[in-house]
Amino acid sequence: MKKVTKKELSACPDCACFNIRKASRVITQVYEEAMSDTGLRGTQFTVLVVVAIHESIIITSLAEKLVMDRTTLTRNLKPLEKQKLIEIIPGADRRTRAVRLTAAGHEMLVIALPLWKKAQQKVAKFMGSERLDNLIGELRALEKIAVLP
């Protein structure tokens, strides 16, 4: 029976996928802890913000802005809709559906935004602003790999 050697395995802890998912778990907890009074999850906050920026945006476009699979977004919208923070309205033609914030959604952002800012500042303080900015820039560069064949 074949077995991989310890030596071969030794490179795996430097896996980009492992390290980014790991950091993602940790950072998500930092932000969700900061926003725990609102009950908003990290992803939910992001969705609300992008919807707020666009006033009204169709689902496929929103998914593109979020770099998120469209079917994932469909599911992610559900809890926000249940909480009546967003509403789904008819789009330009009969195929499309658009998302927009409700009044409650706007109010939620008023509460959540300072809490988010606190989390962002905590992270910036921990890493240093410049290092954090650079890290985010590198993540943006990395994600461009998505379009490659």
Place this chain on the structure above:
Amino acid sequence: MKKVTKKELSACPDCACFNIRKASRVITQVYEEAMSDTGLRGTQFTVLVVVAIHESIIITSLAEKLVMDRTTLTRNLKPLEKQKLIEIIPGADRRTRAVRLTAAGHEMLVIALPLWKKAQQKVAKFMGSERLDNLIGELRALEKIAVLP
């Protein structure tokens, strides 16, 4: 009714949580596409590797190595167990349970490791090795924020 201004929202796309989760989605797809012949998910590959490195490791320790909530790991072990890639054996005392690879688990790593390496090289080529190493280092530094109060 209060509303946040566009100006206030303009900082949010620089959210560390958003950007790291976004990059995490993209990179996960790169690795899973590369390993699609095996049917292994990114997380599953990582679990197999860490278990292989430790021969046998109790669940709580494994969760710590993975920087993953223990209850998440419990769930993540299920599909690996169902595929008989790992087995759960009694630990040192009656509270503990340990994870170890089966023969099939070892064989799977023999197949998956070169596929993983190809993905890792693709990412390294895209970003540049040095930049990628630096990025991973920064992610490791960032995740240290977990222990803070």
Place this chain on the structure above:
DNA sequence: TTACTAAAGGTGTATATACACTTAAAATCA
């Protein structure tokens, strides 16, 4: 030794994620 505390683990519940597949409507082509 008994009672309390700490450690290890699992379950209920809810959200996040995406692939394969399906349906419906719009756009384009022959």
Place this chain on the structure above:
DNA sequence: TGATTTTAAGTGTATATACACCTTTAGTAA
């Protein structure tokens, strides 16, 4: 115009994630 293709969206299924809560067992203190 009618047929084909493209676009938008939802569902089924499976995995990933973690909090709150519970049970069992081990360790420790009174």
